[in-house]
Amino acid sequence: MSARPTLTVVAPGPLTTVQDLGRPGLAHLGVPRSGALDRPAHLLANRLVGNAPTAATLETTLGGCAVRPSRAVTAAVTGAFCAVTVDGAPAPWGAPVRVPAGAVLAIGPAGSGVRCHVAFAGGVAVDPVLGSRATDLLSGLGPPPLAEGAELPLGAPGPRPAPADAIPHPAPPATLVLRVRPGPRDDWFAPGALATLAGARYRVSPAANRIGLRTEGPPLDRARDGELPSEGMVLGAVQVPPDGLPVVFLADHPPTGGYPVIGVVAEPDLAAAAQARPGTPVRFLVRGGAIHRTAPGR
Amino acid sequence: MRAIPVGDQALLVELPDGDAALALHAELLRRRDAGALGPVTDIVPAARTVLIDGVADPARLAAALPTWDVPPTTPEAGDTVTLPVRYTGPDLAEVAHHWGVTPGEVAGIHAGTAFRVAFCGFAPGFGYLTGLPERYAVPRRATPRTRVPVGSVALAGPYTGVYPQASPGGWQLIGTTDAVLWDPERAPAALLTPGTRVRFVPEPAPEPAPESAA
Structure with a gap:
């Protein structure tokens, strides 16, 4: 077996965080709930790559991000609509994308909306804190926002995802x-x-x-x-x-x-x-x- | 007791005082642990309220709450945590002035008080401790500090708190403890949880530097 697979952050974008379903149930200790802001987008991205709903995704903010997996991985981008490329070649948004080992998956700036969720088969496997991998920007719990050169571990992929033939794609609201x-x-x-x-x-x-x-x-x-x-x-x-x-x-x-x-x-x-x-x-x-x-x- | 709906799946229960809030909190935990409450996400005591969040049928719970027999909190209830403190905080003189005592007397009064964690908030593991008589309430500092060191023992209003990590803060600092208030790797992560009894024990200040010996 090779070393544990990772994602290397090539470009973190203005603010990209690791998110999952957060830390509900700890408010009595002063711990915020945290977790994906666009929860349906987080869940859909995970479903597209065969992950459990609890797997951690990346949440971008307006400006996108770029990462390089050390092994081939299936990814999916949902949430805000944006251009997706793999080593510069156009790839689909809202669908599973195969990213070869060492290739750069780039999530472009949001064309509309604010936040993309990017799922990877196996999930972003940073160490959980109090049962969650979410970055909490209020209390500082969880991993820090992505920084250039940072390496994030990837989890082991599960079984092949069920095919999705109708992807809900709510446009960001005009009002x-x-x-x-x-x-x-x-x-x-x-x-x-x-x-x-x-x-x-x-x-x-x-x-x-x-x-x-x-x-x-x-x-x-x-x-x-x-x-x-x-x-x-x-x-x-x-x-x-x-x-x-x-x-x-x-x-x-x-x-x-x-x-x-x-x-x-x-x-x-x-x-x-x-x-x-x-x-x-x-x-x-x-x-x-x-x-x-x-x-x-x- | 007044139960106010908060959105579609939460209730805010108003109570006469903090003791009643703690008592209801304890009763809610008992019922939850006994499987008699139904699923809830969070039970959050605060100064004079308890928030019950993630409730399937808040109206039904609101109707049931007044029929509950909630035993009052007894002085013996809850675990006890002892925190060694060096009473050398930068606001000791100001607190002494508010209390009408000498700075040297602050430690004795504070350490002689039986505290209880009324609720948590502000930061993970930050407990709002009650126990000081009303006459010892102090205002927050007019200008908050941009950085209060970890372990600072501090006063504001009727409350005592201990900063679980360094952060900005406006409370009056009277001392320092080396106890680790918050460690997410530890179980439990928070040393101070709602209902916990707390005693502060004065410990000698470290060897004073000559210029501060006076």
Whole structure:
């Protein structure tokens, strides 16, 4: 047997991280959930190369990346649409690609969307930390972002992948529509704040990152000043810091926080949020209906 | 007790105080371990709340919670961790001023207190410890430090915390411990988990350099 197969990073791109399904279940220790931002893209890429859903993929950010495997490997690129080449020759996006040993797999800049997921048969096999190989940019857990010349171990490929004949390919949204359920702290805001959130035009801010989708638009007025005592935060929480501009919490969000959460975005909508470029219009679809509260005295 | 829906699969339970939050947290863990809670992803205690995330039917859980008999946390409940501390932090004098005592008395008061981890947050393994009487609450520093060293024992508001790794921070630093608060390679990774009892034990400062002997 030769040495353990690796991927050598030829060009890391602006920000490429290792991602999997993250570290849910450790929020009570202050550990963020982390994991792939466009989860359907991560799962599809793994499926295309015959991996389990838990196998680690590479998540690029806008600018792509290039890697060189030490042994022949099947790869697949999903998520943001981009050019894919193997030693300069065009290769398909959204389909299994055979990369010969020593060849360079290049993922081009995202033509639309933000993040590509790149799966390799066997998965990116860096050592897991607390059960996950994900890079957590908030807490620093997991491997550091890819750097030129870094070597990442590859796992052993599984059985041949089942053929996929219809690849779902959601185009990144022209307008990002996020369904929001009000609460838990909508009562911390001025009476018109939910209506503002629902009716106003927001845009994705250039400061959006893996921690949160920051937005720009009309600030939401508070009815109460100050901070809440620290409380648990969920994925998709729309937290409103003192500047009044809503931030939608993504995978690397802090597990607790003190700014009020006016509503929570439905989890299926977060993959599109991960692909919305800065400047993309955002509409918050605030769902009305019964807001269930129990207040029995005890 | 008030249970507020958080999105479609979580509940935020509001409680009168931190002790009630810890008690409910402990009860949730008991029920989960007994297989009586159903699948949940995260149970996160905080200052006056418990977040239950990844619940299939939050409305049903919200309806059931008020019928539970939640025993209060007893002083004996929970594991105890002892942390040796050198009370030589740069903010010792400021804390002493807030407390109305001499810097030398801060260590005695702090180490004489029985603490408990109310909840974790800010960074992996960072526990918010309660136990100091209300009169010893101190403000955060007006200007946070860009780098607080690992192992710093610090105060802010009613809480004591120990920095599990070097990071920026605005808490008042009163001492240092060599205990390893957080090690992802260790099981358990976090020394301080919600409900853990904590005692700080003063240990002599290292041999003082001549110029700081005064």
